[in-house]
Amino acid sequence: MSRPTLLIVYYTQSGNTERMARAIAEGAEAGGVEAPLKRVEECELEDLVQADGLALGSPTYVSNVAWQVKKLIDESIELYHGKQLKDKVAGLFTSSGTERDAKDCMRMMEIALGFHLEMSLVQPGLICLNGQPEEKTGDQCQEYGRRLARELFARRRLAEKSNEDTED
Numbered sequence: 001m002s003r004p005t006l007l008i009v010y011y012t013q014s015g016n017t018e019r020m021a022r023a024i025a026e027g028a029e030a031g032g033v034e035a036p037l038k039r040v041e042e043c044e045l046e047d048l049v050q051a052d053g054l055a056l057g058s059p060t061y062v063s064n065v066a067w068q069v070k071k072l073i074d075e076s077i078e079l080y081h082g083k084q085l086k087d088k089v090a091g092l093f094t095s096s097g098t099e100r101d102a103k104d105c106m107r108m109m110e111i112a113l114g115f116h117l118e119m120s121l122v123q124p125g126l127i128c129l130n131g132q133p134e135e136k137t138g139d140q141c142q143e144y145g146r147r148l149a150r151e152l153f154a155r156r157r158l159a160e161k162s163n164e165d166t167e168d
């Protein structure tokens with residue numbers, strides 16, 4: 001059987017969120033899933049539909065997501081109507097100057113993906129502070145990637161079990 005796919009979508013300007021995305025991908029791959037990376041500007045709605053799970057990352061900008069990320073979120077209203085992302089695993093991450101503002105940014109992503117799109121959030125989302133030691137960021141991101149991978153496999157097992165129960 002093919003490996004579950006965790007699509008990692010991010011925006012970055014100065015590289016911090018991209019480093020987080022790459023380390024999350026490493027952790028997720030180590031956990032056994034496929035973890036392709038995509039810059040948000042290149043992400044199509046169909047990419048979200050095709051993936052088993054999504055990890056969405058943005059730098060914290062003025063206590064919110066970057067507009068490039070918000071654009072994709074707004075476009076996803078098309079998928080909201082058909083509940084096409086409902087129950088898919090979703091991870092959230094942000095790189096920020098301060099923890100306080102990062103929490104606000106994270107809340108925006110939680111509302112969009114968890115409340116509106118009804119995705120299954122892997123909480124708490126990951127906040128890394130710009131300026132913290134690189135090794136700490138790498139470890140936190142890899143661990144979050146492994147958590148997302150475990151969640152994807154748990155979902156797959158649940159779906160298989162429910163199929164078996166229907167067949168009985």
Ligand SMILES: Cc1cc2nc3c(=O)[nH]c(=O)nc-3n(C[C@H](O)[C@H](O)[C@H](O)COP(=O)(O)O)c2cc1C
Binds near residue numbers: 012013099102129
């Ligand atoms: C336009 C802009 C707005 C920002 N707003 C905030 C903010 O509200 N709070 C904060 O703590 N950091 C803020 N920052 C700092 C970024 O969140 C931080 O540098 C982050 O690591 C950038 O990520 P990147 O390297 O992936 O672009 C801002 C940076 C920019 C360029």
